Amino acid sequence: MTQGRPLLNRRLAEFGTTIFAEMSALAVRTGAINLGQGFPDTDGPEEVREAAVRALRAGHGNQYPPGPGVPELRTAITEHQLRRYALTYDPDTEVLVTAGATEAVAASMLALLEPGDEVIALEPYYDSYAACIAMAGATRVPVTLHPEPSTGSYRLDLDELRAAVTPRTRLLLLNTPHNPTGTVLTREELAAIAALACERDLLVVTDEVYEHLVFEGEHLPLASFPGMRERTVTISSAGKTFSFTGWKVGWITASPELVTAVRSAKQFLTYVSAGPFQYAVAEALRLPDSYFDTLRADLRAKRDLLSGGLAEAGFEVYRPAGTYFVTTDIRPLDSSGDGFAFCRSLPERCGVVAVPNAVFYDHREQGAPFVRFAFCKRTEVLAEAVSRLKGL
Ligand SMILES: Cc1ncc(COP(=O)(O)O)c(C=O)c1O
Numbered sequence: 001m002t003q004g005r006p007l008l009n010r011r012l013a014e015f016g017t018t019i020f021a022e023m024s025a026l027a028v029r030t031g032a033i034n035l036g037q038g039f040p041d042t043d044g045p046e047e048v049r050e051a052a053v054r055a056l057r058a059g060h061g062n063q064y065p066p067g068p069g070v071p072e073l074r075t076a077i078t079e080h081q082l083r084r085y086a087l088t089y090d091p092d093t094e095v096l097v098t099a100g101a102t103e104a105v106a107a108s109m110l111a112l113l114e115p116g117d118e119v120i121a122l123e124p125y126y127d128s129y130a131a132c133i134a135m136a137g138a139t140r141v142p143v144t145l146h147p148e149p150s151t152g153s154y155r156l157d158l159d160e161l162r163a164a165v166t167p168r169t170r171l172l173l174l175n176t177p178h179n180p181t182g183t184v185l186t187r188e189e190l191a192a193i194a195a196l197a198c199e200r201d202l203l204v205v206t207d208e209v210y211e212h213l214v215f216e217g218e219h220l221p222l223a224s225f226p227g228m229r230e231r232t233v234t235i236s237s238a239g240k241t242f243s244f245t246g247w248k249v250g251w252i253t254a255s256p257e258l259v260t261a262v263r264s265a266k267q268f269l270t271y272v273s274a275g276p277f278q279y280a281v282a283e284a285l286r287l288p289d290s291y292f293d294t295l296r297a298d299l300r301a302k303r304d305l306l307s308g309g310l311a312e313a314g315f316e317v318y319r320p321a322g323t324y325f326v327t328t329d330i331r332p333l334d335s336s337g338d339g340f341a342f343c344r345s346l347p348e349r350c351g352v353v354a355v356p357n358a359v360f361y362d363h364r365e366q367g368a369p370f371v372r373f374a375f376c377k378r379t380e381v382l383a384e385a386v387s388r389l390k391g392l
Pocket of ligand 1: 209
């Protein structure tokens with residue numbers, strides 16, 4: 001306290017230390033296997049690492065790179081969007097490189113929102129969304145994805161989404177493939193969302209960092225739907241696709257007007273993002289299809305290993321269609337259904353760390369019995385985790 005006031009401003013007062021810090025510290029203290037935080041335990045492709053080394057040695061990007069990102073990376077991003085999704089973007093005016101997807105979300109919220117605006121986000125939501133909406137002084141309006149035990153998946157209720165739009169709604173903040181539920185929005189759902197955005201004249205910010213980690217169905221960028229290109233900011237990142245979460249290279253693609261707006265905020269957050277890594281990510285985006293196919297096949301096998309093991313251990317499993325997270329219901333194992341208490345005791349009980357999904361909810365009671373495990377770990381680590389969990 002100073003001057004009788006808390007140090008942290010009231011916009012951020014509700015956001016304490018993230019659960020990931022608490023659970024990762026617990027993993028270190030107890031020596032447990034950390035399936036809490038979503039980072040791979042092996043690095044991405046050797047040739048991409050070498051590209052970063054080459055860039056550093058050649059003095060590419062060691063001084064402030066251009067504000068929008070180095071031209072090589074901006075061009076590679078537009079080539080990727082064209083090759084994968086037949087979306088055409090101008091590398092000079094329709095791309096902005098950011099310090100990871102995290103900064104892209106923050107800059108988008110700070111640029112596009114006024115205090116009092118409402119932002120609709122799918123709940124459970126990635127934890128930085130709530131904080132970024134709050135920093136912009138806007139109000140979040142969660143629309144809850146519902147677990148469907150019969151299909152082992154989560155479902156978006158489009159009527160609930162429609163009903164959540166008010167005259168104050170400025171923006172939809174989407175995430176597909178969705179962390180933590182593993183939901184991949186379908187063509188029909190995306191078409192309905194696009195129609196709603198056009199009808200109510202809403203902006204859409206769509207976080208597609210798991211675009212390459214889809215095991216069931218296909219990833220469809222919302223920007224490819226009619227009327228959406230002009231009103232959509234699409235976010236992605238090298239962290240998940242290339243297993244370099246520490247590099248923090250992300251980007252947005254959007255119309256020139258939206259890119260200009262988001263850049264206005266971004267330039268005063270970080271100004272620019274890590275130079276040499278941008279050159280390396282440009283090379284990564286040009287890897288052949290076989291790289292992306294192998295990544296997906298590897299993670300699909302890991303999904304099956306962990307999902308199967310969790311089911312055998314007694315959890316009710318929501319098998320993800322995408323991402324590298326699997327959500328489980330603990331109630332068959334723990335009638336209290338208290339995911340927080342469960343995760344706090346799990347390292348002592350069986351040497352595994354997970355995170356309680358309740359932290360991703362405003363309606364905490366809806367998320368209470370659910371717990372998330374990450375499977376972006378080596379097969380032997382997952383196998384050991386499964387064998388420990390079966391001892392529960
Ligand atoms: C949905 C989602 N968006 C964004 C991020 C952060 O991405 P980056 O590391 O590129 O900032 C994550 C990381 O877990 C995520 O799950």
